[in-house]
Amino acid sequence: YDPHGPPIHPGALPIIGNAHQFLGDGLKLWKFLKELSYFSLKCGGVSTVYLGPLHRIYIVTDPDDCLTLSNACLDKPFIYDIVKEWANNGLITADVSIWKPHRKLLNPMFNQKILHENLEIFNSQARRLVEQMSVELEKGKFATHKYIVSNSQETVCQIILNLTSDTFDDVIKGYSKATQDLLDVFIAKSQKLWLHIPFIFKRSSYKKKLDRSIEITTAILNRVIQNQKAELKKSNFTVNANRAVTFLDLMLTVQETQGSFTDDDIREHLDQLAFTAFDTTTETLTFGLKLIGSNERVQQRIYEELKEVLGDTNADVSRYDLPQLVYLDAVVREILRTYSTVPFAARKILKDIKLKNYTLRANSIGAISVFGIHRHPIWGADVEEFRPERWLEPSLAFNDNPSLFAAFSLGKRNCIGKWYAMISIKTTLAHLLRHYRLYADDKKMTVKFDVSIRAIAGHEISLERR
Numbered sequence: 001y002d003p004h005g006p007p008i009h010p011g012a013l014p015i016i017g018n019a020h021q022f023l024g025d026g027l028k029l030w031k032f033l034k035e036l037s038y039f040s041l042k043c044g045g046v047s048t049v050y051l052g053p054l055h056r057i058y059i060v061t062d063p064d065d066c067l068t069l070s071n072a073c074l075d076k077p078f079i080y081d082i083v084k085e086w087a088n089n090g091l092i093t094a095d096v097s098i099w100k101p102h103r104k105l106l107n108p109m110f111n112q113k114i115l116h117e118n119l120e121i122f123n124s125q126a127r128r129l130v131e132q133m134s135v136e137l138e139k140g141k142f143a144t145h146k147y148i149v150s151n152s153q154e155t156v157c158q159i160i161l162n163l164t165s166d167t168f169d170d171v172i173k174g175y176s177k178a179t180q181d182l183l184d185v186f187i188a189k190s191q192k193l194w195l196h197i198p199f200i201f202k203r204s205s206y207k208k209k210l211d212r213s214i215e216i217t218t219a220i221l222n223r224v225i226q227n228q229k230a231e232l233k234k235s236n237f238t239v240n241a242n243r244a245v246t247f248l249d250l251m252l253t254v255q256e257t258q259g260s261f262t263d264d265d266i267r268e269h270l271d272q273l274a275f276t277a278f279d280t281t282t283e284t285l286t287f288g289l290k291l292i293g294s295n296e297r298v299q300q301r302i303y304e305e306l307k308e309v310l311g312d313t314n315a316d317v318s319r320y321d322l323p324q325l326v327y328l329d330a331v332v333r334e335i336l337r338t339y340s341t342v343p344f345a346a347r348k349i350l351k352d353i354k355l356k357n358y359t360l361r362a363n364s365i366g367a368i369s370v371f372g373i374h375r376h377p378i379w380g381a382d383v384e385e386f387r388p389e390r391w392l393e394p395s396l397a398f399n400d401n402p403s404l405f406a407a408f409s410l411g412k413r414n415c416i417g418k419w420y421a422m423i424s425i426k427t428t429l430a431h432l433l434r435h436y437r438l439y440a441d442d443k444k445m446t447v448k449f450d451v452s453i454r455a456i457a458g459h460e461i462s463l464e465r466r
């Protein structure tokens with residue numbers, strides 16, 4: 001206990017601290033995580049919770065303090081152990097000694113130029129989604145999630161894993177089922193604290209599910225890596241000009257030319273990238289369709305901009321169109337501000353860190369509340385409202401302080417896939433919204449937290465052809 005530290009969240013009990021408040025299902029957990037963030041905001045941007053006598057967690061919601069914390073601390077705390085058994089050396093969970101050189105090698109692969117080369121795939125996948133959803137036209141409300149999730153997985157298979165539409169069907173079936181099982185295990189571990197006790201976990205059905213899923217994803221990815229390596233060797237590591245360069249090509253080329261990655265490193269990176277890419281973009285699109293369908297004015301303005309920039313043709317969204325879709329960009333940022341699918345990022349604090357008003361003590365955890373930053377009073381009195389126009393106003397506070405937008409986290413260990421996400425989400429929305437008018441009611445949406453936030457009820461929409 002630090003008498004000069006940030007205020008403790010109300011409800012702490014002797015010995016267990018606030019641990020009991022984290023118990024319950026995903027709905028309760030999300031309610032409590034929001035409460036934590038609002039309390040931290042009320043306290044000026046930092047508060048404390050105790051998970052038993054051993055774990056002190058600072059909830060940080062001040063954007064400047066969050067940036068200080070993100071750059072000062074790069075290590076991930078025990079909370080990330082939930083996913084460590086699966087792909088330990090992937091970027092999200094890797095120890096700093098591995099993360100640093102790997103992130104440096106991977107950064108250039110995720111720039112806009114490389115991603116623009118994949119626009120043909122993003123466009124064809126968006127068209128496929130329009131086609132797949134057409135069976136729901138004029139039929140009333142339906143849940144969009146099942147369409148979006150399989151479409152996002154197909155996109156990932158092509159762009160990250162270099163599978164073609166002829167080969168991915170088989171892989172998708174196996175890989176998707178295994179990743180869904182993995183997600184079930186992560187969700188269970190995030191909600192059932194007793195599963196963190198190795199003795200109990202090892203004897204649970206979750207352990208069997210985890211081992212089986214890892215076995216399947218490992219076998220599939222090893223096959224994909226070896227096939228692609230053989231193909232690249234034949235062409236002396238020159239990618240066939242008829243197709244875009246994929247992440248796998250780039251990693252294998254780095255392996256060949258710089259000897260930097262082992263095959264296991266590549267597999268673990270691919271596994272985490274593929275999983276993260278489809279899960280985050282799926283949930284963001286699900287929230288996005290609901291929000292857009294609930295705001296006729298916003299939807300009309302997007303449609304008008306699409307007509308102005310893309311014309312009346314059914315042409316692909318090009319790299320030149322994307323920067324012109326200014327309002328759509330504002331809408332996507334506002335979706336990410338109001339419903340950040342990754343609402344928290346956490347860091348291990350190894351030495352004292354001085355923030356604006358407090359010193360965070362060593363041997364604690366710093367939780368960057370993305371949700372809290374996005375509810376900071378600097379956003380204005382309408383902070384809780386979905387209002388994309390705010391992004392276009394000269395008075396936008398974000399222009400003076402970019403740390404106010406933290407959907408992709410802050411600092412050096414931020415999201416490497418942010419351009420992938422923005423391009424994928426914008427292209428998908430552009431195709432869907434020029435074909436369909438959406439109807440929804442976001443007031444009826446219920447959200448839960450597991451490893452990210454998800455809409456679990458009331459997220460249906462209905463479609464009408466434009």
Ligand code: HEM
Nearest residue numbers: 091092276277280284342345407408409415416417420421
């Ligand atoms: C809307 C979509 C996305 C959101 C909201 C999002 C958000 C985030 C956040 C908040 C973090 C920091 C997590 C932490 O420190 O605990 C993160 C990290 C990461 N994200 Fe994303 N992400 C998105 C899409 C993607 C995509 C498409 C990819 C891959 C193509 C990706 C790959 C990663 C990786 C590998 C990391 C770990 C980076 C590192 O530690 O160096 N993300 N993301």
